[in-house]
Amino acid sequence: xxxxxxYLSSKVERPPGSIFKEPALYQVVLVxxxxxxxxxxxxxxxxxxxxxxxxxxxxEVLNYALNLEYLEGEFYSCAATGQPLPSDLRxxxxxxxxxxxxxxxxxxxxxxxxxxxNEIAHVTLLRHVLxxxxxxxxxxxxxxxxxxxxxxxxxxxxxxxxxxxxxxxxFLHGAFIFEDVVRIALVEGYQSGIIRDELYHSIDKVVHANxxxxxxxxxxxxxxxxxxxxxxxxxxxxxxxxxxxxxxxxPVTKQGLVHTRTPAEVIVIVxxxxxxxxxxxxxxxxxxxxxxxxxxxxxxxxxxxEERRKDEKDKKAKHDD
Numbered sequence: 001x002x003x004x005x006x007y008l009s010s011k012v013e014r015p016p017g018s019i020f021k022e023p024a025l026y027q028v029v030l031v032x033x034x035x036x037x038x039x040x041x042x043x044x045x046x047x048x049x050x051x052x053x054x055x056x057x058x059x060e061v062l063n064y065a066l067n068l069e070y071l072e073g074e075f076y077s078c079a080a081t082g083q084p085l086p087s088d089l090r091x092x093x094x095x096x097x098x099x100x101x102x103x104x105x106x107x108x109x110x111x112x113x114x115x116x117x118n119e120i121a122h123v124t125l126l127r128h129v130l131x132x133x134x135x136x137x138x139x140x141x142x143x144x145x146x147x148x149x150x151x152x153x154x155x156x157x158x159x160x161x162x163x164x165x166x167x168x169x170x171f172l173h174g175a176f177i178f179e180d181v182v183r184i185a186l187v188e189g190y191q192s193g194i195i196r197d198e199l200y201h202s203i204d205k206v207v208h209a210n211x212x213x214x215x216x217x218x219x220x221x222x223x224x225x226x227x228x229x230x231x232x233x234x235x236x237x238x239x240x241x242x243x244x245x246x247x248x249x250x251p252v253t254k255q256g257l258v259h260t261r262t263p264a265e266v267i268v269i270v271x272x273x274x275x276x277x278x279x280x281x282x283x284x285x286x287x288x289x290x291x292x293x294x295x296x297x298x299x300x301x302x303x304x305x306e307e308r309r310k311d312e313k314d315k316k317a318k319h320d321d
Contacts, residue, residue, distance in 0.1 A: 059130065059133045060288065060289060062126055062129060062130055063130065063133070063134065063135045063287070063288035063289075064263055064286070064288065065126060066123065066126040066127065066130065066134060066135060066288075067135065067138060067282075067286040067287055067288065068266070068270070068286075069119060069122045069123045069126060070085070070093075070123060070137045070138065070140065071140055071142070071178070071270065071281055071282070072115075072119040072122075072178055073085050073089070073116070073119035073120050073122065073123045074096050074099070074137070074140055074142055075142045075164075075174070075178070076112060076115040076116035076118075076119050076175075077116045077119075077120065078096075078098075078099035078100060078101070078102075078142060079100075079101070079102040079104070079112050079116070079164065079165060079171055079174070080101075080102070080104075080109070080112035080113045080115070080116040081101065081113075081116065082099070082100060082101030083099075084096055084099050085120065085123065085137065089120070089123050089124060089127060089137075090136060090137045091127070091134060091135065091136030091137060092136050093136035093137030093138060093139070093287070094137070094138075094139045096137075096139070096140040096141070096142055097139075097140070097141045097142070097143050097144070097283075098141055098142045098143015098144060098145070098146075099142060099143075100143070100165050101165070102164065102165040102166075102167075102168075102170075102171045103165065103166060103167050103168075104167075104168050104171060105168045107168075108168035108171060108172065108198070111194060111195075111198070112171065115175065115191055118191065135287035135288040136287060137287075138282055138284060138285065138286055138287040139282070139283055139284045140281060140282065140283075141280070141281055141282075141283050142281065143163075144161070145272065145280050145281045145283075146162060146163060146164050146174050146177070147161035147162045147163060148272055148280065149162075149177060149220075149272055149280065150162035150173075150208070150216070150219075150220075152223055152272060152273070153216070153219040153220045153222070153223040154211065154215075154216070154219045155219075158208065158209045158211075159209065160209075162208050162209075166208075167207075169199075169202055169205065169207045169213060170207060170208060172195055172198050172199050173199070173207060173208075173213075173216055173217070173220070175191075175195050176195055176196070176199065176217060176220060177220060199213050199217055224269055267286065270282060271285070
């Protein structure tokens with residue numbers, strides 16, 4: 001699941017009568033989508049927009065997630081089978097650019113197929129939960145965008161252009177771009193670990209234009225770190241090895257926690273730094289109204305903080321009386 005942990009685990013309380021029937025389900029959908037069954041909740045309907053306006057923020061959050069799941073699902077489906085996401089999961093959205101079957105060995109083919117199944121399940125779940133509010137798949141570039149991303153990472157124009165469909169190692173690097181950006185769900189954690197382990201076992205092999213796996217992974221990780229709010233923090237580097245050569249299969253903070261990114265930082269990465277948020281893998285931008293999501297979360301936190309202060313003040317005044 002391509003969503004930030006610190007963002008989605010923000011304490012947006014479940015309002016009375018929310019479309020999310022169970023508190024546990026509400027938290028689970030926000031944190032890691034470990035939903036046992038889509039029967040545990042009902043799809044959002046037009047009437048909910050009026051009955052439960054507080055849920056509109058959650059709708060924005062989940063549509064943000066859905067955009068990114070569309071990207072992962074489309075890429076893995078194409079790489080594994082040569083076919084894009086099925087029409088019933090596209091919401092009437094446009095066809096993508098660059099979809100093709102990757103040239104994979106048997107081991108990597110199995111990995112690609114499982115990743116595709118996982119991401120298709122994520123798209124299915126989000127579309128079910130969102131109901132009529134689900135945005136359609138946006139226009140995606142899952143072809144040349146990978147080449148541009150690689151060029152930006154290494155700081156030069158690669159010839160031939162990098163393509164994640166040209167072989168197993170190339171595919172794993174394409175997957176690394178997505179899976180290692182953000183991780184919240186247990187499923188995504190497993191996926192990221194598999195990809196990093198596969199890359200590590202080929203760390204000294206030349207993957208493209210005289211760049212070894214170590215070189216290219218390090219370049220991608222370094223470039224991504226420049227888009228973080230704490231860009232000067234070297235711990236954000238998520239390559240396969242540290243400076244002293246120590247293996248890094250599980251990149252974490254000093255506290256042993258997974259690095260997280262804000263929605264804005266993720267969007268910068270997937271649009272390859274486009275100032276208008278239109279470019280890279282999303283040539284026409286992401287679908288939905290979630291530009292205010294981060295500020296909405298901030299306002300919610302501010303409001304709750306003020307409410308807590310007021311409650312504490314009232315309790316103190318009552319105690320003094």
